[in-house]
Amino acid sequence: MKRIIKITGIISMIFVLSCEANDPLSFYGGGELVERIEEAWSVFRDGHFDSALAIFDSTLIDAETIMLEDPNANLIRSTLGDIHTGIGWCNLRLLHAETAREHFIISQGYELYSFGTSVGLMTAYYELGTGFPIDSTVVDSAIQIGHWIFSSGMPEEFEYNQSINVDDVRLLMAKSYFSKGDLSDNDTEKAGALYWILQLDPEYVYLDAADPFTWNLYDNGEQDYDSFGEAILMIILELEKDVFPA
Incomplete structure (x- = not known):
């Protein structure tokens, strides 16, 4: 009986870990990064482009730190694309087209078929x-x-x-x-x-x-x-x- 319970517990643990590994909201602090990206876009939609840019910039620093700690953090790589797209759009609205272009090109390296990135570029x-x-x-x-x-x-x-x-x-x-x-x-x-x-x-x-x-x-x-x-x-x-x- 104890053996059955132990096996069941192991299976449950594997299932939980598997779910977390495929969930960007629970992967290497991904939840916090995603929330900050959404916050930045909310600020952007309100027309506060400088403030949105500051949030995107700080989020980028944290995401890059995670990447340095684990270069195989693929979900974070996807998140990096979203961050660079946000930085690009903020710079577009602030009339910094050259800087915007640079970030859109970086973002395409993470996700080529992104509509927002493509229109921005x-x-x-x-x-x-x-x-x-x-x-x-x-x-x-x-x-x-x-x-x-x-x-x-x-x-x-x-x-x-x-x-x-x-x-x-x-x-x-x-x-x-x-x-x-x-x-x-x-x-x-x-x-x-x-x-x-x-x-x-x-x-x-x-x-x-x-x-x-x-x-x-x-x-x-x-x-x-x-x-x-x-x-x-x-x-x-x-x-x-x-x-x-x-």
Whole structure:
């Protein structure tokens, strides 16, 4: 009888340890790290980007310490990706695009198919490429990431901030092509500012680069703008009011 009880106890202990080994909330202090990441994102969503960044930075230090103690702590490696993504987004909002890009690239090393990381990296490239003068090569990097997001089958919104979703990507694509001077509606290559505007709002289908009377916001049959490019720009600005700016 005692032997049966002992065996049962051993089996129970193995089961508990097995569960804990696969539970990020109980693995090498993972629970505390996850809670702090969620706290940082809550602060981020409230618009306190400096405070959120401070939480992410301190959490990163603790996570890296755990990694030094146990390089095989795979669950902590996954957590590191989330932390670097958070640091990246905070830096984006604080207009530090170069630093943001660095952290998004690090995060992709931990988790390649992260929507939030991919959109963040795309945004960083867009910001870095659309200064003065325009760096088309850098903008092309943003466009390539945008196409990859849609072809990769990754989720269509960011788990930590659902307001960051595929509409942000579509808007960024329109802005990126506009910055390169490509105003087209190229359905074959899924390219051009107008193409991506129509992916966001098909009501602008009336626009025609060859017909000045379509160069307006509301299809009113009047020429509101002096060029097709000006009309496209005003539509992008209008769409930004409805899409969370990435």
